[in-house]
Amino acid sequence: MHIKMIAALLALPALAHAAEEPDQIVTDRPDFVESSNVVGKGRFQIETSFALDRNKADGVRERSYSTPTLLRFGISDTLEARIETDGRMRSVVDDPIAGRQTVNGYADLALGIKWHVADAQGARPSMGVLAHVDLDSGSSAFRAAGKGGSLRLAAEWELSDELALGVMPGIAWQRDDNGGRYTSGIFGIVLGKEWNERFRTFIEYSAPAIARGRHGGSVTTFDIGAAYLLTDTVQIDTALSRGLNRNTPDWSWTAGLSIKF
Numbered sequence: 001m002h003i004k005m006i007a008a009l010l011a012l013p014a015l016a017h018a019a020e021e022p023d024q025i026v027t028d029r030p031d032f033v034e035s036s037n038v039v040g041k042g043r044f045q046i047e048t049s050f051a052l053d054r055n056k057a058d059g060v061r062e063r064s065y066s067t068p069t070l071l072r073f074g075i076s077d078t079l080e081a082r083i084e085t086d087g088r089m090r091s092v093v094d095d096p097i098a099g100r101q102t103v104n105g106y107a108d109l110a111l112g113i114k115w116h117v118a119d120a121q122g123a124r125p126s127m128g129v130l131a132h133v134d135l136d137s138g139s140s141a142f143r144a145a146g147k148g149g150s151l152r153l154a155a156e157w158e159l160s161d162e163l164a165l166g167v168m169p170g171i172a173w174q175r176d177d178n179g180g181r182y183t184s185g186i187f188g189i190v191l192g193k194e195w196n197e198r199f200r201t202f203i204e205y206s207a208p209a210i211a212r213g214r215h216g217g218s219v220t221t222f223d224i225g226a227a228y229l230l231t232d233t234v235q236i237d238t239a240l241s242r243g244l245n246r247n248t249p250d251w252s253w254t255a256g257l258s259i260k261f
Contacts, residue, residue, distance in 0.1 A: 024232045025260040028070060030225045030239035032206035033166040033188040036128035036154040038116045039260065043074040049237075049256030051086075053249040065090040066107065068254070072114075082112040084132070089142050105139025125155040134174075146175035152186055166190045176215050185210030190223075198229040206241075217247040233260040 028034045029047050039045045048069040055062045067087030074080050086107035093101045112132035120126040134148040152170030159165055170186030190204035204223040211218055225239030234257075241252040 023260075024229065025235050025258060027227070027235055027237070027258045028072075029068075029256055029258065030227060030237040030254055031166075031188075031190045031192075031202050031204050031223060032208065032221075033168040033190040033204065034114075034128070034130055034152065034154040035166075036116060036126040036156045038078060038080040038114055038128070039072045039074040041074050041077050044261045045072040045258065046070070046261075047072070047256060047258040048087075049254050051252065051254040054251045055243070055249040057246065059096050061094040062249075063092045064249075065092075068256075078116045080114050082110075082114060082130075082132070084110040084112065085138075086142075089139070091141070103141045105141045107142050108135055108138040108144055110134045120156070120158060125157045127156075128154045130154065130170075144175065145177055145179050146181075148172060148174040150186065162194050164192045164194075166192070172209070174215075182211065182215045184215065199226070201226045218245065219248045220244040221248055221252070234258070 023040070025045065026035050026037045027045075027047050029049065046069070048067065051066045051068055053062075053064045053066075066089050069085055069087050071083040072080050073082075089103075089105050089107050091103045095101070110132045112130060114128055114130045117127040117129055118124065130150075130152045132150045134144060134150070136144045136146055138144075150170055150172040152168055154166065154168045157165045166189070168186070168188045172184045172186055173181065174184060175181055186208060187210060188204060188206040188208075190202050192200055192202040194200045202223075202225055204225075205220070206223055207218060207220045209216065209219040221241040221243055223239055223241045225237065227235055227237035229235050236255075236257055238255045239253070243250050243252070
C-alpha cells in the first residue's frame with residue numbers, strides 16, 4: 001500500500017506537466033508585425049522562406065527573388081538573440097530599351113535582440129521590444145550604403161478566443177545612396193483569427209519604411225496570409241502583399257517553413 005502511494009506521489013509532477021498546454025511554436029512570420037513573445041530559454045528556432053516581388057513601372061518589369069531567414073536563440077525566458085537576412089538574392093529587370101539585366105548575390109545581415117517586457121493583463125497587451133543592427137555585409141549589388149539599425153515595440157491584444165490584434169510602431173536609422181544618415185518610421189497593424197488549434201489567418205497594413213521622398217519615400221502594403229501547424233513545433237505559412245504606392249512592389253508573395261528545437 002505504501003509503495004503504491006509513493007509511486008502515485010512521484011507521478012504527480014509528470015501528470016501535471018502533461019496537463020499543461022503544449023509548447024507550440026510562435027513565429028514572427030509571415031505577417032510583418034512581430035510577435036511579442038520569445039522562444040524560451042535554451043530553445044532555438046529557424047524561420048525560413050522563399051519570397052517573390054513583382055513590379056512594373058514605365059514599361060520596365062522587375063522581379064526579385066529572395067530567401068528571408070530568421071534565426072532565434074533563447075537566452076532566457078524573456079530574452080532572445082536574433083540573426084536575420086533576406087538570404088540569397090536574384091534581381092531580374094526587363095527594360096524595353098536596355099534589355100534584360102540579371103543580378104545575383106546575398107543580402108545584408110542584421111543582428112538583434114528581443115525582450116519580452118510584459119504579459120497581457122486586463123487591458124494591458126503582451127509587449128516585446130526589438131532592437132537590431134543592420135550590417136553592410138551583403139554582395140555589392142544588394143549591400144546597404146552603410147550600417148543602420150532599428151527599434152520596435154510589438155504589442156498584442158487578445159480580443160477574444162479567436163481574434164487577436166497586433167500593433168508595431170518603430171524607428172529606423174539608415175544611410176541613403178550618398179552615405180548620408182536619415183531616420184524613418186516603421187508601423188504595422190494586424191488582425192489575426194484562429195480557426196482552430198492549428199490554423200490561423202490574418203489581414204494587415206504594413207509600412208516598413210515611412211520616409212521623405214529624397215530618402216526613397218514610404219513603403220506601404222496591404223497583406224493577407226495564413227499559417228498552419230504541422231506539429232506543435234513545425235509551421236508552414238504563406239502571405240500575399242499588394243503595394244499601396246509607387247515606391248512599393250506591385251505584388252509580393254512568400255511561403256515559409258519554421259521549426260522550433
